[in-house]
Amino acid sequence: MEHGRPMTCIALFPQQFQVLEEPPDDYDVDVRILWGPTGTSKSIVLIIKGLFLLRKGCATVFVLQTSHDGAAAAYLVRHQVRETAGQGVGSVQLVNMAGVGKRDIFGQYQWTEEGKNKLQKLWQHAQTHGRVHILADEAECDVIAEIYRALKQRHVRFTLWAAGVKLDVPADMKRHVRYLTQPLRSPPAVVREVEQADDMKRGTVPAYTRPPVSAPCDGPPVLTVGHYNGYPGDRQGHEGDRPWQCARCGELVADMLRDLRVGCQDNAPHGQGGLTFSDVFVLGIMKCDTDTPDDDIWSPAPFIRGLESRGVPTRKVAHNDTEAVRQLAEMTSGPTQRAAGRGRDEAVTVANQNTVWGLERPVVVYLETGYDEASVNADATGRLRSMSRSTAQVIWVKNVRT
Ligand SMILES: [Zn+2]
Missing domain, CATH: 3.40.50.300 (P-loop containing nucleotide triphosphate hydrolases)
Structure with missing residues (x-):
C-alpha cells in the first residue's frame, strides 16, 4: 500500500x-x-x-x-x-x-x-x-x-x-x-474524493489534470467506519454527536489500523520499514488546542481513549503549540527515517485539519463532522483539508443516522 x-x-x-x-x-x-x-x-x-x-x-x-x-x-x-x-x-x-x-x-x-x-x-x-x-x-x-x-x-x-x-x-x-495540476501524492481512489470538495467543484481551486504516467493501480479503496448517531435506533455502543466524541469509533479505527499492519513489528519484508503509528494522521475540525478541556464537545479525548484502549499510542498536536507543529513538520516520513525511528516515540498524530496543512502521511483517518446545515460545508472542506493529506489510505469515519 x-x-x-x-x-x-x-x-x-x-x-x-x-x-x-x-x-x-x-x-x-x-x-x-x-x-x-x-x-x-x-x-x-x-x-x-x-x-x-x-x-x-x-x-x-x-x-x-x-x-x-x-x-x-x-x-x-x-x-x-x-x-x-x-x-x-x-x-x-x-x-x-x-x-x-x-x-x-x-x-x-x-x-x-x-x-x-x-x-x-x-x-x-x-x-x-x-x-x-x-x-x-x-x-x-x-x-x-x-x-x-x-x-x-x-x-x-x-x-x-x-x-x-x-x-x-x-x-x-x-x-x-x-x-501544477497533476496528482502526484494521492492514489486515484483518494483523488476522486478530494475532487468532490466544494472549492474544487466551484473552481476556486484548479481542477486536477491527468497524471503524467497512469497510476499502477487505483490504490486501496477508502475504508469507512460508521458512527451511529441519533435516536431512537440502536447506537451499538457509540456515544456523542460527532465521531471524535466517541470511544467506540476510536476502538474500531484501532482495529482497522491493526488489520493494515500499522505498528506491527513483522511488517517489513523488504527491509524498507513498514507502516508505523507515526505514518497516521487523525484529522477533522475538532479542537486540539492546549486550552481545550477534555469534556469540551469539540475535544477528541473520547476517540483518543478508544484508540489507546486498543494499544494505539497517540500524540495530540495543538494548533497553538508552534514547537509541536515544527517537530511534526520536520518529522520526515521516508522509509529510512521511519526505520530509524521505529519504536522511538511512535504515535498516531491527532490534530485539527488546519494544523497539518502542507504535510502528508500514508494513512489519514478523517473524522466527519455530521449532517446538520453547518457541518455539510465543513465536510466539503474536510475532503480538501484532511483526505488530501493521504499518500495511500483513507479511513473515513462517517456519521450514520440510526
Ligand atoms: Zn462512534
Whole structure:
C-alpha cells in the first residue's frame, strides 16, 4: 500500500521540470506563482528552487509563513532546504508574516507596525546583498501580492516563488502564474474524493489534470467506519454527536489500523520499514488546542481513549503549540527515517485539519463532522483539508443516522 513517495527520492515530471527550468522574465525580478490543487508537488518545486539558489551562491533564502494555518508548510520547506543544502542554520530563515496585515474597510491592505518592520528587513537585505530570495508555501494571495508590489516599488532585485491552492492573484501578477495540476501524492481512489470538495467543484481551486504516467493501480479503496448517531435506533455502543466524541469509533479505527499492519513489528519484508503509528494522521475540525478541556464537545479525548484502549499510542498536536507543529513538520516520513525511528516515540498524530496543512502521511483517518446545515460545508472542506493529506489510505469515519 506504499503509494507515497518520500521527498528524498521523488520523481519529477515534465510539468514540474518546465517550471524549474524556464528562465525568469527578467534578471531583476524572478517571480513564480505555483497554483494547483493539493498533492501536485508544489512544495517540492519550491524546495528544489531553494536548493538551486543556495547552490548558485546566494547566502540566505527567506521562507515566509503568510497565514496562521501555514506554519507546518513553512517549517517543512525551511527544514528540507536547510537539511539538503547542509549550509548551516542561517542559510534558510523563516519570517512569520501571518496576521501582520489586513484589508481595511476601503479594501486597502494595511500592514501593522510588525508587518512593516518585517517587510523592511526583506527590503534591506535586498539592498545590502543586491537581491532578496523569498519562498512561500501555502501562500495567502493578499500577502504575496502586497509583498510583490512593495518590492517592485522599491526597485530592488528579488526572487519570489509562492505556491498555494487558492492563488487567484491580481491582474498585474497573472503573467507569473504557473499551474501544477497533476496528482502526484494521492492514489486515484483518494483523488476522486478530494475532487468532490466544494472549492474544487466551484473552481476556486484548479481542477486536477491527468497524471503524467497512469497510476499502477487505483490504490486501496477508502475504508469507512460508521458512527451511529441519533435516536431512537440502536447506537451499538457509540456515544456523542460527532465521531471524535466517541470511544467506540476510536476502538474500531484501532482495529482497522491493526488489520493494515500499522505498528506491527513483522511488517517489513523488504527491509524498507513498514507502516508505523507515526505514518497516521487523525484529522477533522475538532479542537486540539492546549486550552481545550477534555469534556469540551469539540475535544477528541473520547476517540483518543478508544484508540489507546486498543494499544494505539497517540500524540495530540495543538494548533497553538508552534514547537509541536515544527517537530511534526520536520518529522520526515521516508522509509529510512521511519526505520530509524521505529519504536522511538511512535504515535498516531491527532490534530485539527488546519494544523497539518502542507504535510502528508500514508494513512489519514478523517473524522466527519455530521449532517446538520453547518457541518455539510465543513465536510466539503474536510475532503480538501484532511483526505488530501493521504499518500495511500483513507479511513473515513462517517456519521450514520440510526
Ligand atoms: Zn462512534
